[in-house]
Amino acid sequence: MANSSKPAMAAMFSRSLASASRYLPRPPVAFPLWQNRTFRQFLSLILFFGIWQILCTIDFNVFINFTFVPSPLEVFGATVKFFAGDPMVHIKASVMRVLIGFGAATLLGVSCGVLIGWFKAIEDLVFLPLEILRPIPAVAWIPLAILMFATAEAGMIYITFIGAFFPILISTIKGVEGTDVLLLRVGQSLGAKQWDVFKEIVIPGALPSIASGLVIGMGNSWFCLVTAEILAGRYGIGYMTWESYVTSNYPPIVMGMLLIGLMGALSSLVVDRALTALMPWRVSNKG
Structure with a gap:
């Protein structure tokens, strides 16, 4: 009885593995277009905006009130009006503030993270004050930014810097601290000096983090x-x-939110693709 059930169990395991794995060929499906990732992503946008439009049209008001929420069509009208004016004045100002803040956070966050993760003495000296500052929300820094910086522009850049600095710092520290001890010992046993171990083992190992x-x-x-x-x-x-919020002009509020989200997503994608190019050994498992 047990022997006769083994082939059936093996066949069932093989079918489940083929359907779950990202690498093995998948069984044929009734709707081939569903296998296209671009189609699925486009469909998700249609569903998102379609459901949003329906909820606004019927004035949905169960736990969440959509009565005064601008519909996608109203937001689209506000977007057309925005781009018919001089949109680059606003876009350029925001992009420059984010890029300068992010660039400064990258330089300082990666440098401090590597030093804190690699040298225990530096960790003991600087990590605790940084950890106390880390949970403070960006909005709480506004009064201090006004006091610390001579211009409002510098204060705005500082707020975007704060937003990026701590995630970069913590990820770098964890990446350096997570270096495989076995690799370190192998490098040392082969006669590698501390700088060589740091450059050839620690930094490449910490790059994904x-x-x-x-x-x-x-x-x-x-x-x-x-x-x-x-x-x-x-x-x-x-x-x-x-x-727009202060003047109770609601469609531009949602337009600005979506524009920030879109530009943030594109910026993150560019950063991710650029860093992936530096790590050719990483294999994506997305199917």
């Missing part, structure tokens, strides 16, 4: 943009979004 921190940091910089541009300004997507 650093890359994750950079992608998250870029997203956080955009996340903090509205907070940063509350400080001052006449220009910027975050400032425009906040001004």
